[in-house]
Each structure stands twice: as structure tokens, then as C-alpha cells.
Amino acid sequence: MCGIVAAAAQRDVAPLLIAGLKALEYRGYDSAGLAVLEAGAIRRVRAKGKVREMESLYLAQPFPGGTGIAHTRWATHGAPSEANAHPHIAGRVALVHNGIIENYASLRSDLQTRGHVFTSETDTEVMAALIEEQIQKGQSLREAVLATVRSLEGAYAIAVISRDEPGRVVGARRGAPLLIGVGIGEHFLGSDAQALIQITNKIVYLDEDDVADITRDSMQIFGLDGQPVVRAVHESELSADAVERGEYRHYMQKEIFEQPRAVADTLEARIGPHGVLPNIFGVDGEALLQRVRGLHIIACGTSYHAGLVAKYWIEEYARLPVSVEVASEYRYREAVVPDDTLFIAISQSGETADTLAAMRESRRRGYLGTLAICNVPESSVVREADLKLMTRAGPEIGVASTKAFTTQLTALALLALQLAHQRGLDHARYIELCTQLQHLPRAIENALKLEPQIIELAAHLIHRQHALFLGRGAQYPVALEGSLKLKEISYIHAEAYPAGELKHGPLALVDEDMPVIAVAPNGPLLDKLKSNLQEVRARGGELLVFADSAAHLEDNIAHGAILRIDGGGDFIAPAVFTVPLQLLAYHVAVLRGTDVDQPRNLAKSVTVE
Incomplete structure (x- = not known):
């Protein structure tokens, strides 16, 4: 701040x-x-x-x-x-x-x-x-x-x-x-x-x-x-x-394009051909993680969205219950803490006031221990945690977080894999997921190549006042993050919903003036999402669909466009699909002439309540 x-x-x-x-x-x-x-x-x-x-x-x-x-x-x-x-x-x-x-x-x-x-x-x-x-x-x-x-x-x-x-x-x-x-x-x-x-x-x-x-x-x-x-x-x-901008127009653009390196740095010496390497959570980390029977993830803003993705991963692969909560709310209610629950604080700066206060409050509530996912080694959150995993994103200057988010996802993916392996995930599936994660930097590089097409899509949004984002499963938090980025830097009002909730209220907003931006990776929920997209088309809404290249969606849709992305696999797809949404928000903001790196009323590190 x-x-x-x-x-x-x-x-x-x-x-x-x-x-x-x-x-x-x-x-x-x-x-x-x-x-x-x-x-x-x-x-x-x-x-x-x-x-x-x-x-x-x-x-x-x-x-x-x-x-x-x-x-x-x-x-x-x-x-x-x-x-x-x-x-x-x-x-x-x-x-x-x-x-x-x-x-x-x-x-x-x-x-x-x-x-x-x-x-x-x-x-x-x-x-x-x-x-x-x-x-x-x-x-x-x-x-x-x-x-x-x-x-x-x-x-x-x-x-x-x-x-x-x-x-x-x-x-x-x-x-x-x-x-x-x-x-x-x-x-x-x-x-x-x-x-x-x-x-x-x-x-x-x-x-x-x-x-x-x-x-x-x-x-x-x-x-x-x-x-x-x-x-x-x-x-x-x-x-x-x-902390120099170099050849890029804005720090945010530079940081979007630094994501392959930042993710690779976060993975370095932490994962190999046989899986997650020992002691990446510290000497006592593996023993503590063996005792975990549940997790509470506490964060704010973009970090909260990273925690929501991690909930899907950990519950699916490690079969452990996960609760994710906004830090400012957690502090002021008496959360039930089951035995052997691990407290996880996620913060880019490690000085976020609400997250830091929540972690200190967790000491009173009897957690098994605390884990910090953070980008700043000497920050208060890191120094006060029992375990820590640094995200290695490097300095992030743009107020709207980009590489901090994808490196947080990378660190949380390592945690999910470690917990899943300890709890007996099928070995072949474990190795497959580890291989996907190792390919994440390359998958992000490929997604960044879509920038010219995204610039064209951005022109469709510059005069709009509202936008609706849809996602299913682990892509719902990605939709939340995409809507947050758009509102933060372009000042377009945006909301995100699980696509299945469309007919339970948000569909009333859809008309020719309401663009609907959907994330459509390949997977078991694709057919469900197709039905949701049909509901938008029937109301004359403009659809912008970010679809996995392996997903069977028609190439041309009325009142909209489809952009094909290689998601790299179901595990890493949330991180990959985040990148084009970042680019979309960035280029819409540039075309609208806003202060991209320092959006009005916002601060990078929120060190007050």
C-alpha cells in the first residue's frame, strides 16, 4: 500500500x-x-x-x-x-x-x-x-x-x-x-x-x-x-x-510474458521424472504433511482464487477435505477446526494485513501447523509460518497480479501432488500428473502466442459496460480471476459464475449487449458447458469461448468467436487458461486508455484492513 x-x-x-x-x-x-x-x-x-x-x-x-x-x-x-x-x-x-x-x-x-x-x-x-x-x-x-x-x-x-x-x-x-x-x-x-x-x-x-x-x-x-x-x-x-519495463509497454504485459520463466523457476529442483522431490517443504515438512487430515486455505483477492483451484486438486487427487476462505471473513468468525487440519496462507507480498492477522489467529485455534505460499522470502507471513513454499515469481510491479497467480497455482499443484502421493494415488496417475506439471512452462508459452488473436477479440469489449464469465469445475475459479482482472484494469463491471448456475439467475442479464466469456477445457464437463452456451446463444448474447483444442466445439458460432488453446491436460489447464484471460483484460484496458499498472483506488500490497 x-x-x-x-x-x-x-x-x-x-x-x-x-x-x-x-x-x-x-x-x-x-x-x-x-x-x-x-x-x-x-x-x-x-x-x-x-x-x-x-x-x-x-x-x-x-x-x-x-x-x-x-x-x-x-x-x-x-x-x-x-x-x-x-x-x-x-x-x-x-x-x-x-x-x-x-x-x-x-x-x-x-x-x-x-x-x-x-x-x-x-x-x-x-x-x-x-x-x-x-x-x-x-x-x-x-x-x-x-x-x-x-x-x-x-x-x-x-x-x-x-x-x-x-x-x-x-x-x-x-x-x-x-x-x-x-x-x-x-x-x-x-x-x-x-x-x-x-x-x-x-x-x-x-x-x-x-x-x-x-x-x-x-x-x-x-x-x-x-x-x-x-x-x-x-x-x-x-x-x-x-524492476525495469524493458521492451514492454506496461509492467503488466511484461509480467504476463514472464510467466513461463517464473513457473519454471518455481518448479526447479522441486520435481523430477519420478515425482515431487524430497524436503521441498523443509526438513520436517513431509512428516507434518503425513499427519494432515484436512486443510483450511486463507487468502485475499487473486490468491483466494488460487486457493479455490487448489481445493479441486487436493480433494480430487488426495481425497482430503479443503475449506477456502477470504481472510477478512475468517478472522471474525469462529471456524470449526477438525483435528490435524493444516492452515495455509497464500499471499504474494507476505504482508497482506488480513492474511497475516488470520495466520496469527490460527495459532489460537489449534491447527496442526501453518504453511505459507508466498513470493517474498523475508516477509512476515513466511517468517511466522511452520512450513513455507516460495513461488519465485520475482518482483511483480503491476497492481493486477499475473505471474504471482500462476506461480501460486504451481506451488499449490506441488502440494496437491505431494499429498496425493502420500495418500496412495495410483502411481501411474501420479507420474502422469507430475509430467503435466513439468510441461506447464511450455504450455503457457504456447498460450502467449495467441496474443494477436486476443487483441482482435479485445476490440469487441472496449465499449461494453458489463461482462459475464463462465467456467465449470476447476475452471470456475479461473473465470473468477478473469472477471477480476477485467474489472481491475479496464473498469468494466464483470461477474463470474459456475456455468451451471446460469439458468438460476444470471441468464436474466444476457442479451446482445452482454458479452459472455466462457472457459471450455476438454473433459467430462464439456457437454454440460455446451448446453450452457446454447442458453446464451438462444438469448442473442455474444459469446467469446476459450476452448481446448481437443474439445469438440464447432469452429464458427453466431454472435461470437472461439479461440483454441492447448490446455496441456486436465491438471494444468486452469493455469494455462488463465493466461489468455489476462491478455484479454490487458488489451481491453489498453484500448480503453486506462492506467494499466496503477488502476484507480487500488494498491499492490494491502497492509491495512
């Missing part, structure tokens, strides 16, 4: 802060700002809109300084505006903040009774005022931050500077990510390693309730009790090149 960059350095930091914010633009935001300490004063610039608009204001009247903080904001408390943009200043203190402070209203009221006047609607300004009060009592900046965060309820990652302590930045985190970048004669804070990768690849990941105190020459970390703690320094595997 929001982005934080902060620096204590021997050089002017404003250009570094602006570059860091630009690297975080993919996360989604509505305003930006920075503050720098200059000659004992805090200089600040803020703007509603993009980082470049704030940068223009800064360049019109630049100010030097070796200590600074910067931020991109995604509105929670208060509308997008310059007044609500970060950093917020209270007296001698400036502060930036990611997260939501749940008890801010009572804290704000107490501050007002003590004479504090607020200039914004945000919960962030409350923290700045509290820290300023502590400093007025004679505390150092670090002591003031520690005293303040002890009074906070909710989630936060903050970076704070004080005009009384030039050369120092203090940060703290709870429920939102924050890390330290270690340089030579300089240190940095960031909400994401990508903000710092052009400066340093040496990263320290802060734990819950850590408070970091950085200067040019030192780095100290303290617990909430004020006692020093030690956190390891990691060398990030990210590279600046990995």
Missing part, C-alpha cells in the same frame, strides 16, 4: 528519497511528500497525485540535507489532498506512516483538550503530536517514539525525524513492514526492499514491535521494552534490472 523511504546520509538525500518513492509507485497511492532537515529546520513538500508532481515542486525550489523522510499515501483517514499527505509535522517533529491507528480518535481528543490544533484529518498527525509532547518533556527522539508506540492500537510502520537531532531517523513497526538498508556511511529505512535496491542490497528486516534508530554511521534496534535486540543482515536477491 503506502510507501516509506527515509535516509541518514553524508549526501543530499532528497533525490534518493524521490527515486525510492518512484520504485514504490506500483504499490498504489494518491499523494506524495518528503521532508528534509536543513540547517536546523524541517523543509517539506507535498502534492496530491503522482510522485512526479511532488518532484516538480521540489525541483522548483530544491533544498539540501542529509536527513529526510518521504512517503506515498493511499487514503484511509481523510480524502486525498495536500493537507492529508505525509509527512506530517508537529512542532519539531516530522513523521510518515503506513497502517491504521485504531484508537486515534480518543488520542486525538485527548491532545485537543491539551491545546493541540490539527491541520489534517489523518491518524498519522496524532502520532507526530504525541511524539512532540514526549520531546517537550525532555525525552530523546528514540525515547519519545518508544513511549508513543506503546500507547497505539492498530498497525503502523513509521519513520520520524526531529530538528533537534539532525542526522538521525527513528523507525518502528507493528503489523506493517519496515526494513533497514545498510550502506557505507549511510543508513536507510524503507517499507519495501525495492525502494532501496538502487542504493544498497544489504537489508535488515525488522520484527514486530521493533524500533530502529539509524544515523549515518550507526544502526541500533530495540524492543518495545527499550532493550537492544539483534537482527540479521541479509543480501537481497533483487536487482534494479528486475
Whole structure:
């Protein structure tokens, strides 16, 4: 969501802060700002809109300084505006903040009774005022931050500077990510390693309730009790090149075409000619999986759709019951947890607030253990899970997830195969499924070759306001994902249904103005789907059918088109059929002229409820 960059350095930091914010633009935001300490004063610039608009204001009247903080904001408390943009200043203190402070209203009221006047609607300004009060009592900046965060309820990652302590930045985190970048004669804070990768690849990941105190020459970390703690320094595997767009028009297009490599990387050293390799879930993973008698999968958005596909796979091949739930709902009800149930958290970033909170809640509910399916090795979800399986998608910049989804499916397919093998799936069938999975990168490559035809299909949708997606079996979650992609980036309202539900309500919507997009892989449900498609034709609806090349469907249909795809087999078909739906959404959005990589109102990593 929001982005934080902060620096204590021997050089002017404003250009570094602006570059860091630009690297975080993919996360989604509505305003930006920075503050720098200059000659004992805090200089600040803020703007509603993009980082470049704030940068223009800064360049019109630049100010030097070796200590600074910067931020991109995604509105929670208060509308997008310059007044609500970060950093917020209270007296001698400036502060930036990611997260939501749940008890801010009572804290704000107490501050007002003590004479504090607020200039914004945000919960962030409350923290700045509290820290300023502590400093007025004679505390150092670090002591003031520690005293303040002890009074906070909710989630936060903050970076704070004080005009009384030039050369120092203090940060703290709870429920939102924050890390330290270690340089030579300089240190940095960031909400994401990508903000710092052009400066340093040496990263320290802060734990819950850590408070970091950085200067040019030192780095100290303290617990909430004020006692020093030690956190390891990691060398990030990210590279600046990995987040460049290259020859592609948008990051989303680049990431769609990176899927064969990302899936191959996720499979590497995890599956061979004789099946899934040992210990891919860790040394103790196989023993724990042997004890599993049920699974609860918890996720949000695209990751939730991946979990729905996995439910079909695991129940069919491993014969284990699977429940899939949206994380924000799971947290607020008392789910029944049968004995020996494995909790699975799926998250691209590993910092999704609802998913992380659900995993922490699972500790109370008595699960057999927790498994994280994630793309970020040092994320909170991964560090707190008992077992983990990384998706190896690499950086995903586009807000609408693409390669994260297919690599999540790949990781979940490995889990399904491992469970199925342990539970006695016929060996010949097991090897057949493993072979299909090994061929998935090539099958996705073949699906990507359909882009020219999909561009033609996209032209049929650009003036539509609604679309209906249909799928059956494991392709129903694929239809859900296809509809999500279309609405996310083209702003066309779209819904997805199991095709068999068409006559139970959605058929009332079908007419010549309602395009119906159907996923039709070859398999036992194909004839059922044909009947559903006939129901659409009879109402004059326009059909766009993505059909398996082995499926027996007529080549020409009235009021629509069929696009043939080699699904690669029943097991991997959900991942393969996802790709043309991604391309369709992308090209519709391009033709409609929307901001594909940063769609309105959305954020990449949702680190608040």
C-alpha cells in the first residue's frame, strides 16, 4: 500500500528519497511528500497525485540535507489532498506512516483538550503530536517514539525525524513492514526492499514491535521494552534490472510474458521424472504433511482464487477435505477446526494485513501447523509460518497480479501432488500428473502466442459496460480471476459464475449487449458447458469461448468467436487458461486508455484492513 523511504546520509538525500518513492509507485497511492532537515529546520513538500508532481515542486525550489523522510499515501483517514499527505509535522517533529491507528480518535481528543490544533484529518498527525509532547518533556527522539508506540492500537510502520537531532531517523513497526538498508556511511529505512535496491542490497528486516534508530554511521534496534535486540543482515536477491519495463509497454504485459520463466523457476529442483522431490517443504515438512487430515486455505483477492483451484486438486487427487476462505471473513468468525487440519496462507507480498492477522489467529485455534505460499522470502507471513513454499515469481510491479497467480497455482499443484502421493494415488496417475506439471512452462508459452488473436477479440469489449464469465469445475475459479482482472484494469463491471448456475439467475442479464466469456477445457464437463452456451446463444448474447483444442466445439458460432488453446491436460489447464484471460483484460484496458499498472483506488500490497 503506502510507501516509506527515509535516509541518514553524508549526501543530499532528497533525490534518493524521490527515486525510492518512484520504485514504490506500483504499490498504489494518491499523494506524495518528503521532508528534509536543513540547517536546523524541517523543509517539506507535498502534492496530491503522482510522485512526479511532488518532484516538480521540489525541483522548483530544491533544498539540501542529509536527513529526510518521504512517503506515498493511499487514503484511509481523510480524502486525498495536500493537507492529508505525509509527512506530517508537529512542532519539531516530522513523521510518515503506513497502517491504521485504531484508537486515534480518543488520542486525538485527548491532545485537543491539551491545546493541540490539527491541520489534517489523518491518524498519522496524532502520532507526530504525541511524539512532540514526549520531546517537550525532555525525552530523546528514540525515547519519545518508544513511549508513543506503546500507547497505539492498530498497525503502523513509521519513520520520524526531529530538528533537534539532525542526522538521525527513528523507525518502528507493528503489523506493517519496515526494513533497514545498510550502506557505507549511510543508513536507510524503507517499507519495501525495492525502494532501496538502487542504493544498497544489504537489508535488515525488522520484527514486530521493533524500533530502529539509524544515523549515518550507526544502526541500533530495540524492543518495545527499550532493550537492544539483534537482527540479521541479509543480501537481497533483487536487482534494479528486475524492476525495469524493458521492451514492454506496461509492467503488466511484461509480467504476463514472464510467466513461463517464473513457473519454471518455481518448479526447479522441486520435481523430477519420478515425482515431487524430497524436503521441498523443509526438513520436517513431509512428516507434518503425513499427519494432515484436512486443510483450511486463507487468502485475499487473486490468491483466494488460487486457493479455490487448489481445493479441486487436493480433494480430487488426495481425497482430503479443503475449506477456502477470504481472510477478512475468517478472522471474525469462529471456524470449526477438525483435528490435524493444516492452515495455509497464500499471499504474494507476505504482508497482506488480513492474511497475516488470520495466520496469527490460527495459532489460537489449534491447527496442526501453518504453511505459507508466498513470493517474498523475508516477509512476515513466511517468517511466522511452520512450513513455507516460495513461488519465485520475482518482483511483480503491476497492481493486477499475473505471474504471482500462476506461480501460486504451481506451488499449490506441488502440494496437491505431494499429498496425493502420500495418500496412495495410483502411481501411474501420479507420474502422469507430475509430467503435466513439468510441461506447464511450455504450455503457457504456447498460450502467449495467441496474443494477436486476443487483441482482435479485445476490440469487441472496449465499449461494453458489463461482462459475464463462465467456467465449470476447476475452471470456475479461473473465470473468477478473469472477471477480476477485467474489472481491475479496464473498469468494466464483470461477474463470474459456475456455468451451471446460469439458468438460476444470471441468464436474466444476457442479451446482445452482454458479452459472455466462457472457459471450455476438454473433459467430462464439456457437454454440460455446451448446453450452457446454447442458453446464451438462444438469448442473442455474444459469446467469446476459450476452448481446448481437443474439445469438440464447432469452429464458427453466431454472435461470437472461439479461440483454441492447448490446455496441456486436465491438471494444468486452469493455469494455462488463465493466461489468455489476462491478455484479454490487458488489451481491453489498453484500448480503453486506462492506467494499466496503477488502476484507480487500488494498491499492490494491502497492509491495512
